[in-house]
Amino acid sequence: MVADPRPQTLAGKVAIVTGATRGIGAGLAEELARRGAKVLITYASASSEPIADQMIEKIENFNNGSRVAKICADLRNLSAGQTIVDASVQAFGPNIDILVNNAGVEVVNPLSDITVEDYNLVYDLNVRGAIFLTQAVLPHLRAPGRIINISSVGARAGFANLSIYCSSKAALEGLTRCWAAELGDAGHTVNAVNPGPVQTALLDNIPKELVEMQKSATPVEHRVGTIDDVAQVVAWLASEESRWVSGQAIAASGGFAMY
Template identity: 35%
Template sequence: MTTTPHHEGRTALVTGGSRGIGRAISRRLAAEGALVAVHYGHDHDAAERTVEEIVTDGGRAFAVHAELGVPGDADALWAEFDHGLAAQDAAPGLDVLVNNAGITLPRSIANVTEQDYDRVFAINTRAPFFIVQRGLERIRDGGAIVNVSSVTTRFAYPAIIAYTMSKGAMDTFTLALAKELGPRGITVNAVAPGFTETGINPTLRNPEIRRNYSAESVFDRLGQPEDIAAVVSFAAGGDAGWTTGQRIDASGGVRI
């Protein structure tokens, strides 16, 4: 991967950074010069593969394990992050935080249990809230926070109602956080992917669904993780320093 070193000398943490969109973001930021902490919840092998890919390409990265959506998750994540930084002989602190980790819940309102609802909000909404809260002292002035949202927060999508609600909360979080952290020069933006080719969406194995999702974009194709990673890299970089509190659509023009 050949890219301009927009993030040279910076340290980044990508939650859910070992697979799908997160993996592409981790690789993109590393290719642009960042030392990347690749967070994972369960798939150790995927995290190690992503780190190995980054190192093979000439970048720097290390894996960070913490299960999200459980009590104490944010503290556990930051403890692992601090330990990993020390092992890399890197300076303490963080320049870029990407809140990417999340789960889907493909169920209409009639089929969502209380346990389903609590879990999707615990991982998609509560975890990033407290990751930011516990990380405020680590994030350097002039840094960036990028929250991965969803295109489905701007139109009705009853089939995934609880998931969409959890991402809508992240859009609101982005606005409030941008205002609070503005005096420190920290930008906070949300990036909203559309229908993207990742393993998180098992319905994409169905050819008819793939065609329908592709047709939603003005480009008549599914998004690729690298498409989203490019937008996240921009939002996290110095060129976006005058852009904050925004929800950046990265859907390929879905339903415009």
């Protein structure tokens, strides 16, 4: 097979991408590998293992020196962060260069119907999981490390019936700025990417009238985004070329969100 024509900007780098067997996460893992990275893909349940195996087979055929490994770990469990790091160390050695906190879940419910179970489901994964995985990665993060949090335009917008999801993404954005301030002296950058609506299975959970409103308000081509639209932004943030960018939340939304 002919080697991938993409620039090998991440050759020799080790990356962890969480929630990487479907949707945006799968596209992010694939793009980092296309650019030469060694990628650990994580997934939360055994039912996703066949998908992980298919991704591994695909990436192994890139013929560009990239490598890939997998680990089943549910980030809602407090032990998952260390489990993921241990898997990366076993597969690729002691250093980690890139962490993409992508795993997330959403609940669509009006305020009057939100339950404690809804809250725990979303916050245990979207916020707590990201915190403690990042903490576990730190001792292995090789400067200049790149931490990239996948947030949402919902972090700064008010969408009815999405208060738990949007507030969890706002929390992730706040963590991004705090970590950027805290980890800069170690040579690391921390940024967030805020996708607008993206054509994935999760889009079916969003009220269709909201999606149509977002499309009409998107200056670039009046469409929802593709996974590749987001993956290119993440790949740049993971690269050396983004070295002077930290503490930022970049809206990958075709201009829908200009804040």
